[in-house]
Structure formats: C-alpha cells, structure tokens
Amino acid sequence: MKVNGFSFRRYFFFCLRLLFRQRREVALPLFFFLLVSSLFPLSFANHAVPLLAPAALWITALLSILLSLNNLFREDVEDGFMEQLMVAPQPLGGLVAAKMLAHWVAYILPMFVCLPLLGLWYNMPSDTLFVLSLSLLLGTPTLLVLGALAAALAAGLKQGGTLLILITLPLATPILLFGLTMVDMSQNGLSYAAARDFLAAMAVVSIGIGPLVTAASLRIGMD
Amino acid sequence: MANFPHGFWHMGGFWMYVWPSYALTFIVMGFNVLAAYWPQKDENE
Amino acid sequence: MIRKFSSPKTFYPLAGKLMPWFFWTFAVLGLVGLYWGLVLAPVDAVQGQSYRIMYVHVPAAWMSMMIYTSMTAAAITALVWRTKVAEYWLLCSPGLGASFTFITLVTGSLWGKPMWGTYWVWDARLTSELVLLFIYFAILAMKSAVPDRRKAARVMAMITVVGFVNIPIIKFSVDWWTTLHQGDSIFRKGGPSIAPAMLVPLFMMALSFTSYYFWLVLKHIRTMIERKPV
Numbered sequence: 001m002k003v004n005g006f007s008f009r010r011y012f013f014f015c016l017r018l019l020f021r022q023r024r025e026v027a028l029p030l031f032f033f034l035l036v037s038s039l040f041p042l043s044f045a046n047h048a049v050p051l052l053a054p055a056a057l058w059i060t061a062l063l064s065i066l067l068s069l070n071n072l073f074r075e076d077v078e079d080g081f082m083e084q085l086m087v088a089p090q091p092l093g094g095l096v097a098a099k100m101l102a103h104w105v106a107y108i109l110p111m112f113v114c115l116p117l118l119g120l121w122y123n124m125p126s127d128t129l130f131v132l133s134l135s136l137l138l139g140t141p142t143l144l145v146l147g148a149l150a151a152a153l154a155a156g157l158k159q160g161g162t163l164l165i166l167i168t169l170p171l172a173t174p175i176l177l178f179g180l181t182m183v184d185m186s187q188n189g190l191s192y193a194a195a196r197d198f199l200a201a202m203a204v205v206s207i208g209i210g211p212l213v214t215a216a217s218l219r220i221g222m223d
Numbered sequence: 224m225a226n227f228p229h230g231f232w233h234m235g236g237f238w239m240y241v242w243p244s245y246a247l248t249f250i251v252m253g254f255n256v257l258a259a260y261w262p263q264k265d266e267n268e
Numbered sequence: 269m270i271r272k273f274s275s276p277k278t279f280y281p282l283a284g285k286l287m288p289w290f291f292w293t294f295a296v297l298g299l300v301g302l303y304w305g306l307v308l309a310p311v312d313a314v315q316g317q318s319y320r321i322m323y324v325h326v327p328a329a330w331m332s333m334m335i336y337t338s339m340t341a342a343a344i345t346a347l348v349w350r351t352k353v354a355e356y357w358l359l360c361s362p363g364l365g366a367s368f369t370f371i372t373l374v375t376g377s378l379w380g381k382p383m384w385g386t387y388w389v390w391d392a393r394l395t396s397e398l399v400l401l402f403i404y405f406a407i408l409a410m411k412s413a414v415p416d417r418r419k420a421a422r423v424m425a426m427i428t429v430v431g432f433v434n435i436p437i438i439k440f441s442v443d444w445w446t447t448l449h450q451g452d453s454i455f456r457k458g459g460p461s462i463a464p465a466m467l468v469p470l471f472m473m474a475l476s477f478t479s480y481y482f483w484l485v486l487k488h489i490r491t492m493i494e495r496k497p498v
Binding site for chain 1 (some may be wrong): 295347395396398403405406409410414415416419423425430431433434437485498
C-alpha cells in the first residue's frame, strides 16, 4: 500500500511536470473557454445575458474539457509509454487516477480561477456565481471521468477526437442538466439541495470507480 | 365494431397524425428486417 | 450448461429453432393487435382518434428501454466472461434499439401535435429519450469505427454499461419532474387507468414488438455466424 501511495504521488507530480513543460498547449483549452464565453454575451441581447449566463458557461466548460481530453492518453498510447504502464507493478487504476488528477489541476482548476472574471462579464450576482461554481466543482469530476473513459476507448482509433465528443456528450447530458437545475433553483429562490446531492453522489461514484473503469477501458482500447 | 365504418375515415386526427405514425413504424421495422437478413458486406468482417 | 448454450456452435441451431416461433408471435399478435387497436377499440372520449398512435408509440417506447436493458445484461456478460454470444447480441441490438427510439420520438411528436398543440417540448421525458437515441448513435459509431468484431463488442459494452444511468432517468422522469408528458397510466399503483378494451391490444402490440426484436436479433446473429464461422 505504501509503495502504491508513493508511486501515485510520484506519478502525479511527474504528469504535472510534463504538463507544465507543455504549458502553451495546456493553455489552449482555457483560451477556448474564455473566447467562447465572451462570444455569448457579445451575441445575446443585453437583457438576455444574465438569463443565459449559467447555461453558456456550463456548455463552454463542457466543450473545453472535451477539447483538453483529446490528448489525455493519445500521446502515451502512440509512443508506447502506455504499454510500459500496463506492465508496471503498480495497479494501472492508480496510475490513471494520478494522471486524471493532474489533468484536473492543469486544465480545470484554471477555469475556476477565471470564473469571477466571467461573472463580471455576465453581470452575475455573487450568489449565482457561487452556486454556479459549486455546480461546476461537483460536476467536473464526473465530466472528466466520462471523457477519460471515452478517450481511453477511442485512444487507438483514427477518428478518436470526433468519437470522443460523440460518446461523451450524450453521457454527460444528465450532469449538465442537473448542474443547470441547481443554478436555476437558486436563481428562483428555491432549495437546490436535491440537484446538488445528485451531482455530489455522481462525483463520489466517478472518483471512486472512474479510474478503475478507465483503466479497464484502456486495456480494451489497446487490445 | 364500435366505430367502423361510420366516421372512421374522417374522424379528427386520423389522416393528419395516426396513419403517418403507423406508416413510419412499419417502414423503419422493414428496414431492420433487411439489415438482419442482408447486412452490409463491410460490417466488421 | 450455460457455457454450452453460449457457444456459437450450440447457439446457431437453437436460434434457428426459436426464430419461427418469434416470427409467428410477431405476425399474428401484430395483425390482431392492429385490427383491434385501429378498428375495434372505441374512440377515446377526450382524445378522439389520435389516441390510436398509442398502439405504436407506447410499445416502441418500451422496446427502446427494454433493448437497452438487454444490451446492458449482454454487455456485463461480455465484459466479465467474454461470452461470444453476448458479444454478438451487443453487435446486433443497437440498430434495432435506435430504430425503436426514433419511432418513439416521431410518433410521440405526431401525437403531441393534436394533444399539446406542439410537436416538441424540452421536458424531462422527451429530452431523456432523445439522449437515449444519441447514446445508441454513439454505440453504433463505435461499432463502425473499430474494425475488429470482438474488440468492437467490448468497446460497445463499456459505453452501454455507463450509459445505463439514463434508463431509470427516462422511466421515472414523469414521476420526478412535473412534465407535459402524461404520467405512467399502465404500471402504476392501483392498476392501469385505461379501459381493458384499449389495454388488451396495447399488450398484444408490445408482445408483438418484443417477438420482432428477438426474431431479428437471432436472425442477425445467425447471419453473422454464417458470414464468419467460429
């Protein structure tokens, strides 16, 4: 167990260092996020902006996560590093978990840093911004796991990037809807506890079994 | 025989909505018969 | 016993023996159900003729979920035991499932126009059924993207199992959210709220569609085994 814990931490920092070295590429999905988020208020009528803001931000976040996931396993699969990981003594699920955590820190955490700025752009009241951030915080682990699963299955395929989007979007729709329900409820002054608990439960399940399922998918995808 | 033949053919909704539903259902089901008996050659062979 | 049944060599003749039964159940119940539903069943007091769409819409909706559930069972079997017949089942089902989901959506729209005054609303049940169609499309896309048959089956199995979350959401959407789509009028507490003269043909059509599904899946599996003997 201690050995696994150690290698988890070491592999996590290894992934993080690798991502930091390619920081220009890592920043691209974030730019995409900011760019598309600014397109929505530009194209809506002014009075519609606060009404559509949560939906616009959720969809943009979902799309930029999908954009970032394209590269999650592809390079490792193509240069053969993934095969090394598969025969390594450490359980593949743990290594995949470390990689996904590093991915979350590098790609998704910066989005939360940008959220207050976007709240300003969208003239969002601070409590709406808080609930929106909370819904994204609870929703993104599940989105990441669903996308990673699809990325693992599509890793070796020619049309991998398109397939990744095609598989993940329908699977992610319930998460998107519950996240927006949460914001909608709070905007109408109602209790959003039910949607919040659903998202939290999905996040716990995703974090718990997601890496294992993704590892199994990688083995299927690499077959 | 409650409503046949009187009124059956010009009762509200039949020509507009009912028969297209049935027609579509049987066309799609027919295509599936073709797909099961004569699948495309390139299907994961 | 299960191992023996699940080998394509025993499955092939067994499927051949079962196929005519399913075909004739489909044909006979379908014809009787159609005549009963379209001609014999009384006109609905509120909905007039247009309620007759129910006899294709409701069975098709059941099928869209039933096929997905059977695919999930096949997917788990294929992933855990690598059973070949389960893999075939998985390869042959999503086309039929997508077809029934498509039928459900279109007939539902055609029923919605006279009843609600609109072809489409973004309510929970309609949206989740649409998502089910997209999940079927994703599974079909993976089927054509992966060249190797057995690998394709296991990739599809993985997506099927994860997408199963959507099935209870569809089933209970009318109970969880207040929607325009009516609540469950057949399987509900206190028995069905539909007159027996309207209900019997509905069950006939449902059984007919189920037999149709089994007939075609068995035929499709047999065709695949013929194409590439195991």
